[in-house]
Amino acid sequence: MNDLEQTAHELVAPGKGILAADESSGTIKKRFDSIGVESTEDTRRAYRDLLFTTGGAADYISGVILYDETIHQEALDGTPFPKMLEQQGIVPGIKVDLGAKELANTPGEKVTEGLDGLRERFADYVELGARFAKWRAVITIGDGIPSEYCLWTNAHALARYAALSQEAGLVPIVEPEVLMDGDHSIETSFDVTSRTLHAVFTELRDQRVHFEQMLLKPNMVLSGYDASGRAGIQEVAELTVRCFRRHVPAAVPGIVFLSGGQTDEDATAHLNAMNAMGPHPWELSFSYGRALQAPALKAWAGDASNVAAGQAAYLHRAKMNGLARSGSYSPDLETQVAA
Ligand code: 13P
Numbered sequence: 001m002n003d004l005e006q007t008a009h010e011l012v013a014p015g016k017g018i019l020a021a022d023e024s025s026g027t028i029k030k031r032f033d034s035i036g037v038e039s040t041e042d043t044r045r046a047y048r049d050l051l052f053t054t055g056g057a058a059d060y061i062s063g064v065i066l067y068d069e070t071i072h073q074e075a076l077d078g079t080p081f082p083k084m085l086e087q088q089g090i091v092p093g094i095k096v097d098l099g100a101k102e103l104a105n106t107p108g109e110k111v112t113e114g115l116d117g118l119r120e121r122f123a124d125y126v127e128l129g130a131r132f133a134k135w136r137a138v139i140t141i142g143d144g145i146p147s148e149y150c151l152w153t154n155a156h157a158l159a160r161y162a163a164l165s166q167e168a169g170l171v172p173i174v175e176p177e178v179l180m181d182g183d184h185s186i187e188t189s190f191d192v193t194s195r196t197l198h199a200v201f202t203e204l205r206d207q208r209v210h211f212e213q214m215l216l217k218p219n220m221v222l223s224g225y226d227a228s229g230r231a232g233i234q235e236v237a238e239l240t241v242r243c244f245r246r247h248v249p250a251a252v253p254g255i256v257f258l259s260g261g262q263t264d265e266d267a268t269a270h271l272n273a274m275n276a277m278g279p280h281p282w283e284l285s286f287s288y289g290r291a292l293q294a295p296a297l298k299a300w301a302g303d304a305s306n307v308a309a310g311q312a313a314y315l316h317r318a319k320m321n322g323l324a325r326s327g328s329y330s331p332d333l334e335t336q337v338a339a
Contacts, residue, residue, distance in 0.1 A: 004213035005253070007131050007171045010091060011215060012254030015322045016062035017286035020258070021051055021293070022095035022134065024067060037302030044069065049076045050300055051293070052084055054311040060322030063091035063132060065173075065287070071128050082129035093132035093173070094125045096161065100138040109150040110138045115160055122168035132171040134217065135161040139178045139196055141224070146192060155199035159207040166213055173256065173287065175217035176200050180260055184224040186231040190239050193221050197247035211251035217287050218244070219260050220270055233266075237273035241280065250281035257284070259291030267291035268320045268329055276327030285325055292317050
């Protein structure tokens with residue numbers, strides 16, 4: 001196994017998954033607004049410090065995705081954040097896309113930008129200690145969309161990013177996110193996720209990306225959040241696994257799901273149900289942002305005297321998702337462990 005394959009396997013080690021803490025300045029401001037905290041360089045640093053100094057997190061967290069500002073920052077004790085993570089055996093990664101922008105000639109659809117100068121930016125991130133990267137494409141379900149144009153344009157960009165990432169020696173996390181906003185059925189979600197994965201893996205193959213040296217970060221196959229009669233845990237798990245078995249080569253070491261606005265406990269329960277159906281050709285793990293951080297953010301509320309409470313809340317979610325890696329989670333544990 002070469003270094004990239006080793007890193008990819010390390011990121012999907014048994015019982016562990018990834019913390020996505022790579023919120024852009026705009027997104028973290030939204031999160032801080034929800035708890036009434038002003039978003040400044042110092043408050044963002046204090047919050048990331050809370051997460052990254054949580055004792056015991058490394059038992060469940062294999063890697064952390066950082067944002068450009070954070071990878072340049074130092075923890076409150078003066079240690080650069082990437083170094084602080086490595087010291088705990090947690091692999092530092094970096095979000096390298098520059099966000100999803102309007103896609104020309106197709107109202108309501110987006111394309112992710114950030115390819116220009118990416119080779120040079122990768123070189124800088126390697127210097128700063130990053131060992132893996134992330135690029136997120138956004139696919140919207142709506143009236144007559146997604147178009148094939150949108151799917152293939154985003155897939156092409158994802159593959160260009162992934163090839164450059166591997167060239168730079170970083171494991172690319174390839175993230176095509178089909179949004180679950182709307183009232184669409186789970187069948188529509190299955191269909192759109194299938195079309196998306198078909199385009200993504202065709203482009204990855206055409207652009208000579210090494211499947212053994214990447215991870216896929218997709219949405220789960222869910223009913224739209226506003227749909228009536230939404231599918232339950234078991235149906236979500238079955239349709240999600242069926243969809244990915246059809247489209248993701250077994251050479252890919254792992255699929256690390258995003259939480260995408262699911263409740264914390266749903267995100268855990270869905271992952272658990274899928275792993276209980278295993279074994280699968282790839283590891284099925286998590287790369288959650290909101291579903292790992294929401295209770296911690298609330299408990300912290302910007303107050304230094306709440307750091308321990310915030311860390312306990314984060315550690316609890318990390319542990320629950322760690323258990324879901326082997327199908328060993330049960331909702332009963334939520335109250336037992338928290339007590
Ligand atoms: P969520 O788990 O909050 O969807 O975030 C994961 C992520 O990294 C989205 O790009």
